[in-house]
Amino acid sequence: MASPETTSRAHKGSLMKKSDMQKRLFVLFAVWPCFIGYLLFNLYPNIVSVYYSLLEWNGISEAKFVGLFNFVSMFKDEYMWRALYHNLILIVTIPVLTVYISLILAYLLINKGYFEVKIYRILFFIPNILAAIVIALLWSFIYDGSYGMLNGILKVIGIDMKEYYWLGDERTALWALLPPLIWSGVGLYVVIFMNAMKSIPPSLYEAAVLEGANHTTRLFKITIPLLTPIIRVGILFLSLGVFKGFEFMLILTNGGPSGSTEVIGLYMFSMAFGSTSHNYGYASAIGMFLFVILIVVKLVTDRIGSKDSLEY
Structure with missing residues (x-):
C-alpha cells in the first residue's frame, strides 16, 4: 500500500x-x-x-523555363545598376543623417529641460503615423514650382527660383528626396534615443560638468558611446529600409526624370507591374539579388563599431 x-x-x-x-x-x-x-x-x-526567377513569364501566358538567363540579363542591365547606384547614394546619406539629427534632438530635449518636451515628442513623431502617400503628397506641394513653399521661402530671402520644379530636374530630383525620407524617420528615433538616454546615470554628466565638458563633449564622449548598440540597430533598420522601400519615389517621381530617382525596389516593381512590362521572372531575379544585398548590408552593419557594450 x-x-x-x-x-x-x-x-x-x-x-x-x-x-x-x-x-x-x-x-x-x-x-x-x-x-x-x-x-x-x-x-x-x-x-x-x-x-x-528561373522562368520567362508575364503572368498570363505559359511560363517558359530559362534557367539562369534572367540573372545573366540582370547583370548586363545598365538600368538595374543605375538603380543600385541611387540606392548606394541613399544608404550613405539617409541612415547617417537620420540618426545624427535624431541624436541631437533627443539630447537637447533630455538635457535642456524644455517645458514643452512632451509636445515636441508628439510633433516629431507625427510623420511616423502618417501614411507614405500623405507625406509624399505634402512634399510634392512643397517642391512645386508654381506655388511651392520652398520656392516661396527662397524668394523671401532673395533667391528667386522663378518656377523651378525640384523634382523635375535630373540634377536635383534625387537630392530632393532626402528631406522627406529623413523627416519621416527622425521622429521615431528621437523617441527611442530619448528613452535610452534616460537610462544613463546623471552622475556621469555631473562629473563631466565638473571637469569643464560642454554639451558637445558630453554628447560625443558619453552619450553616443553608451548608445552605440542602439545606434547600430537604428542604422541597420534604416539601411534595410533604404533598399526595400520605394514608395516615396513611386509617388513623387515614379523613377523620373529620365530614371534619375529610380531605385532597385522601384525597378523591380516596374518590371513586374509596369505599364509596358510584365516580366515576373526577371523581377523575381532582381528580388533574389536584392535579398543577397540585404544580407550583405546586415553583415556589414554588424561590423560597424565595437560590439562590446560599455558599462557604467
Whole structure:
C-alpha cells in the first residue's frame, strides 16, 4: 500500500504534467494562426520567387523555363545598376543623417529641460503615423514650382527660383528626396534615443560638468558611446529600409526624370507591374539579388563599431 507522501508526490506530479500540457496547448493555439500567416504570406512567396526567377513569364501566358538567363540579363542591365547606384547614394546619406539629427534632438530635449518636451515628442513623431502617400503628397506641394513653399521661402530671402520644379530636374530630383525620407524617420528615433538616454546615470554628466565638458563633449564622449548598440540597430533598420522601400519615389517621381530617382525596389516593381512590362521572372531575379544585398548590408552593419557594450 502506497504511503500518503508517495500519493501526494504522484498527485503533484500529475498536476504539473497537466499544467505543462495546458501551457503547451495554449501556446500552440495562440501561435498557429500567426505561423500559418507567416507561411502563406511570407515564406511561401519567397520560395515561389526563387522558382519564378528561373522562368520567362508575364503572368498570363505559359511560363517558359530559362534557367539562369534572367540573372545573366540582370547583370548586363545598365538600368538595374543605375538603380543600385541611387540606392548606394541613399544608404550613405539617409541612415547617417537620420540618426545624427535624431541624436541631437533627443539630447537637447533630455538635457535642456524644455517645458514643452512632451509636445515636441508628439510633433516629431507625427510623420511616423502618417501614411507614405500623405507625406509624399505634402512634399510634392512643397517642391512645386508654381506655388511651392520652398520656392516661396527662397524668394523671401532673395533667391528667386522663378518656377523651378525640384523634382523635375535630373540634377536635383534625387537630392530632393532626402528631406522627406529623413523627416519621416527622425521622429521615431528621437523617441527611442530619448528613452535610452534616460537610462544613463546623471552622475556621469555631473562629473563631466565638473571637469569643464560642454554639451558637445558630453554628447560625443558619453552619450553616443553608451548608445552605440542602439545606434547600430537604428542604422541597420534604416539601411534595410533604404533598399526595400520605394514608395516615396513611386509617388513623387515614379523613377523620373529620365530614371534619375529610380531605385532597385522601384525597378523591380516596374518590371513586374509596369505599364509596358510584365516580366515576373526577371523581377523575381532582381528580388533574389536584392535579398543577397540585404544580407550583405546586415553583415556589414554588424561590423560597424565595437560590439562590446560599455558599462557604467
